[in-house]
Amino acid sequence: MPMFIGLPHGVSLPRNLAEPDARHLVSVLARTFQWTGPLFGRAEVEAYLHAQADDPATLPSPALTDEDWRRVQNTAAWKRLAADARRAIATADVIGQALRQAGCCCTHCDTSISGPPTANWGLCPVCLNRAQLADLQLMPCPAGDGASKHRWDGGTCTDCTMPSPPNRPHLTALATVA
Numbered sequence: 001m002p003m004f005i006g007l008p009h010g011v012s013l014p015r016n017l018a019e020p021d022a023r024h025l026v027s028v029l030a031r032t033f034q035w036t037g038p039l040f041g042r043a044e045v046e047a048y049l050h051a052q053a054d055d056p057a058t059l060p061s062p063a064l065t066d067e068d069w070r071r072v073q074n075t076a077a078w079k080r081l082a083a084d085a086r087r088a089i090a091t092a093d094v095i096g097q098a099l100r101q102a103g104c105c106c107t108h109c110d111t112s113i114s115g116p117p118t119a120n121w122g123l124c125p126v127c128l129n130r131a132q133l134a135d136l137q138l139m140p141c142p143a144g145d146g147a148s149k150h151r152w153d154g155g156t157c158t159d160c161t162m163p164s165p166p167n168r169p170h171l172t173a174l175a176t177v178a
Contacts, residue, residue, distance in 0.1 A: 013025075019041065019042060023039070023041065023043070026039060027039075037085075038085055040081055040082075040085075042064060042069050045063075045064060045069070045072055046062060046063040046064055049063045049064070050063065096110065097146075098146075100122065100146070101122075101140070101142075101145065101146020101147065102146065103115075103116070103117040103120070103122045103142050103143075103146075106122070106123050106124035106127050107122045107123060107127075107139070107142075108123060108124075108127040108131075109124060109126070109127055111124040111126075111127075116143075117142035117143040117160055118143060118160050118161050120142075121136055121139075121142050121160060121162060122139070122142035123136075133162075133163065134165065136162060137150065137162060137163075137164070137165050141157055141159050141160050141162075142160055143157075143159035143160035144159050144160075150162060150164070152164040152165075
């Protein structure tokens with residue numbers, strides 16, 4: 001009779017779940033709940049070994065024995081890998097960039113904002129009042145993925161409804177000299 005590990009909500013997994021099956025389970029859960037983040041395991045270590053090898057064909061298959069993998073797992077570097085990855089993400093301000101690109105925080109001052117990007121173009125009221133329209137037109141479209149340019153069609157951006165820059169410069173009349 002197989003042994004099962006009890007999980008919340010009546011879910012149970014076999015005690016002998018193989019690593020490839022576990023990786024697949026985690027990837028399905030990540031896609032389902034829109035989780036993102038690096039997953040580091042034996043496959044990534046083996047890929048690293050292949051990338052570093054002068055001739056990957058000379059590596060044994062698998063590149064890591066079970067004993068090698070246990071030794072890697074027991075190192076201090078491996079045990080702090082998740083904390084180092086979190087620190088790198090925090091240092092690069094990736095989550096902050098995602099919040100600003102989503103229009104949840106002002107792109108200039110990081111103040112929390114609400115409402116659709118078409119209402120505030122990714123800026124809090126104070127920064128929106130200070131902004132020049134020409135500068136806003138050069139920024140990425142706040143209604144897109146936060147990195148793509150505006151899609152001008154006619155007089156506005158088709159995504160965020162920002163007025164488009166003029167197609168040609170306005171001509172100014174010059175005074176004639178008699």
